[in-house]
Amino acid sequence: MKSVIIPVVVLAAVVTICGCKRKTPEAQAPVPPPDTSASTASTPDAATANPAPAPQPVVVSDAQSGLANVNQALKGRDYVKAADTLLAVQRQPLNDQQAEAARMQMRQLQSAVAAGVAAGDPVAKAAADRLRASASGR
Numbered sequence: 579m580k581s582v583i584i585p586v587v588v589l590a591a592v593v594t595i596c597g598c599k600r601k602t603p604e605a606q607a608p609v610p611p612p613d614t615s616a617s618t619a620s621t622p623d624a625a626t627a628n629p630a631p632a633p634q635p636v637v638v639s640d641a642q643s644g645l646a647n648v649n650q651a652l653k654g655r656d657y658v659k660a661a662d663t664l665l666a667v668q669r670q671p672l673n674d675q676q677a678e679a680a681r682m683q684m685r686q687l688q689s690a691v692a693a694g695v696a697a698g699d700p701v702a703k704a705a706a707d708r709l710r711a712s713a714s715g716r
Contacts, residue, residue, distance in 0.1 A: 638666045641676040648683050657691050657705035665712050 638644035644667035651660035664687055667680055691709065694702025 638663060638670065641667050641670055641672055641680070644670075645676075645679055645683055648687065652687060652690055655690075655694070655699075655701070657687070657694060657699075657702050658708065660687050661691070661705040661708045665708075 638647070644663055648660045648664045648667070651657070651663060664680065664683055668684075672680060687705075688709070691702045691705045695706050
């Protein structure tokens with residue numbers, strides 16, 4: 579009897595461990611976004627509701643020049659460029675001083691984008707959408 583119980587317990591443990599593994603993203607089927615072309619074409623505000631353009635990959639050679647570009651884009655109220663550049667800077671390996679400067683720059687950007695969204699700026703809304711998408715990991 580003992581000789582049957584031990585293999586059954588071991589088998590149950592192996593099945594439990596294998597079944598409880600974390601699923602990898604490629605193993606999960608992505609859910610396609612719903613088709614909204616028919617619904618947006620019938621709404622009267624379809625001309626004013628422009629979706630945010632797809633982010634272009636920004637290449638930053640070093641963190642200092644990237645942060646300078648972010649600052650310049652913020653002064654010119656080009657929030658989308660500032661957001662894309664700052665996100666590219668944050669993806670680079672940074673030392674402590676550069677990481678702190680990037681955090682401060684992100685706070686400034688978020689504050690400026692929030693003010694722009696409150697004022698109804700569509701560029702600020704597009705930048706907010708990009709920042710939100712990057713924070714959620716999309």
